[in-house]
Amino acid sequence: MFPSCRYEDKLPAIDIFVCTADPILEPPSMAINTVLSVMAYNYPPEKLSVYLSDDGGSELTFYALLEASKFSKYWIPFCKKFAVEPRSPEAYFALNIDLNDSVFAQEWFSTKKLYEDMKTRIVSAVEKGCLSNEIKGQHKGFSEWNSKVTKKDHQSIVQILIEGWNPNAVDIDGNPLPTLVYLSREKKPQCAHNFKAGAMNALIRVSSEISDAPIILNVDCDMYLNDPDAIRDALCFFMDEKKGQQISYVQYPQNYENITKNDIYSNAGLPILKIELAGFDGYDAMQYIGTGCFHRRESLCGSKYFENHIVEWNDTKDKIKGRTIDEVEEASKLVANCSYEKGTQWGKEMGLLYGCAVEDMVTGLTILCRGWKSIYYNPTKKAFWGVAPTTLDQALVQHKRWSEGLFQIFLSKYCPLIYGHGKIKFGAQIGYCLYLLWAPISLPTLYYVVIPALCLLHSVPLFPKVFGLWFLPFAYVFVAKSAYSLIEDLSSGNTLKGWWNFQRMWVIRRTTSYFFAFVDTIIMQLGFSETGFVVTDKVVSDDVLKRYEQEIMEFGNSSIMFTIISTLAMLNLFSLSWGIKKLVFGTTFGALENLIPQIIICGLIAMVNLPVYEALFFRRDKGCMPSSVLFNPLDLPPPPEIAPRRPRRSLAGVDQPAAPSPALQFSSRSVAASRRSAISGAACSPSSSDGANINQQLTNPTTKSINPIR
DSSP states (O other): OOGGGGGGGGOOOEEEEEEEOOTTTSOHHHHHHHHHHHHTOSSOGGGEEEEEEETTOOHHHHHHHHHHHHHHHHHHHHHHHHTOSSOOHHHHTTSOOOOOSHHHHHHHHHHHHHHHHHHHHHHHHHHHTSOOHHHHTTOGGGGGOOTTOBTTBBOOEEEEEEOTTSTTOBOTTSOBOOEEEEEEOOBOTTSOOOHHHHHHHHHHHHHHHHTOOSEEEEEETTOEESOTTHHHHHHHHHTOTTTGGGEEEEEOOOOBTTOOTTOTTOOSOHHIIIIIHHHHHHTTOOOOOSSSEEEEHHHHTTOOOOTTOOOOTTOOOOOSTTOOHHHHHHHHHHHTSGGGGTTSOBTTTBSSOSSOSOHHHHHHHHHHTTTOEEEEOOOSSOSEEBOOOOSHHHHHHHHHHHHHHHHHHHHSTTOHHHHTTTTSOHHHHHHHHHHHTTTTTHHHHHHHHHHHHHHHHTTOOOSOOTTSGGGHHHHHHHHHHHHHHHHHHHHTTOOHHHHHHHHHHHHHHHHTHHHHHHHHHHHHHTTSOOOOOOOOOOOBOHHHHHHHHTTOOOOOSOOHHHHHHHHHHHHHHHHHHHHHHHHHHSSOHHHHGGGHHHHHHHHHHHHHTHHHHHHHHTOOSTTSOOHHHHHGGGTOOOOGGGOOOOOEEOTTSBEEOSSOOOOOBOOOSTTHHHHHHHTTTOOOOSSGGGHHHHHHHHHSOOOBOOOOOO
């Protein structure tokens, strides 16, 4: 029993923001599972308001949310009556549940049937790429969509699907329901929309017109609720009588449900979650990582902290009183228009900051520099579960975006060493720089991957003799760093093979993602390009998911990053072979003693690249390395014996096999089998006018691999 249960009437209202950006890469079925999970928090429902921001402007996403609003009348009481966990229907119904209790079994089957019927209707609509007139007649909100509405050009759309303040908005047991709102902010081709930061700021303004809760929780559409008491946990920090008034936000870690046993792409980052971020918490300067974060609204809107700051949590403004639902929606649309922010401090001093690919990190930093403090809370029971990238391409593109945005912060006026001087502790400043300098540290890594191998081919020594005293510092640094890293990983719960996978990804990320991020950032600083944003693909096909679960690295396309990976792998393999040949058949050992460190380096790099060699020469599945990656840089035709037939590539970068492959999926470790059927065909268009394109994609439904801390 939480102490807060004694003070239910004093608990603050909570606004929950769920963000989705692309209905193809982030299927509506996935988004509504997140929405349904957060609607079912163990919290007074009349104090909960859930907002779905659809930056894709899709009527299919709106339809999915409308269906979810109806199903919530059954799902929420079912969850609370039987203490259901997790509270994502898709995840819950995939579990092996003990159905010995006849009453529970009856309700379980009836609720599951309702969910599957809803899911079938959503998937059917998505497969068609448009909605029937019968469906459009279910709600006035469908009138917002016409043939002129596109993803990048449409008016503000605000629809309140559940009026939580209305006494008639109740579930099947007669209990109040949370408020549920659909938002798609206005977009015009001539106006900058500022990606997720712009969507979040629109949510802040729209919610202030409807519920105006003092606490805001934001989650990504792929992160569903696992702990139904997470709100109460977070409020323990905000409502602390001694230090609570200083807290700006409480950040939960970003945990992934579909991590493999040995974390093949090193997505989990266990040492970061358990050691590094805990260190930030010791400085009261935890980063804001973009999802799973409870914010104090006033600090997010630009307020500075001052001593003796007091908040009346239950003193929420009643902005609905005296206004009709249509008036509230129209007022909300005005603050979601493109023109609203002109001449204001939104994106500068208010809300999330613009101009950076990692808007969350820079926003959190500026909040801390205004005198607020933050909390990092990593309980044993995970508050949220998300979906990690399941292909190497997705993982690298995600890290490229992160490292590019982080380096932009370092080069801007928000550099922690300058902007944070005297505002946050020096240890926190250095900790921030550890991440902000991901991109430039690619250069020394590239040096150690390339130069020793080239010099070895020309018998040019770079290090002291192995048995000389001057070699000891080099040996000490290598052994100490490796041992410390291994101890960190194992103590954080990783496996030995997981640690080795981390070493591999450490090399691959630095020589590809971080290097490209460094180059792109420099080009942008020179004014030759602008900041971009890539949504990580949450959709995978059956064969990709199977290889991921078997911990087989996924290549499968001719990405320039794969060209670099294979080139560096082959360079070090050739140099290693040449060095070993010289040791065995060459001159005396003394003459080659200076080259042994370079042979060791080439050997280690070759070892971490064993999956690359396997993908280049031995694998024949669709996830192998295309022969063009190896031969095209050399301007050589690929020989037929090692050039398996590759799928055709469309202009959009989508594989198009000759025969239809299984329907689109999104992955999850413990519930993967169920989610395969749940998300089948769950790709959608931003408007009905795009139906033909969707039908074409569903005819050839394989994975998009064109693809983030966040």
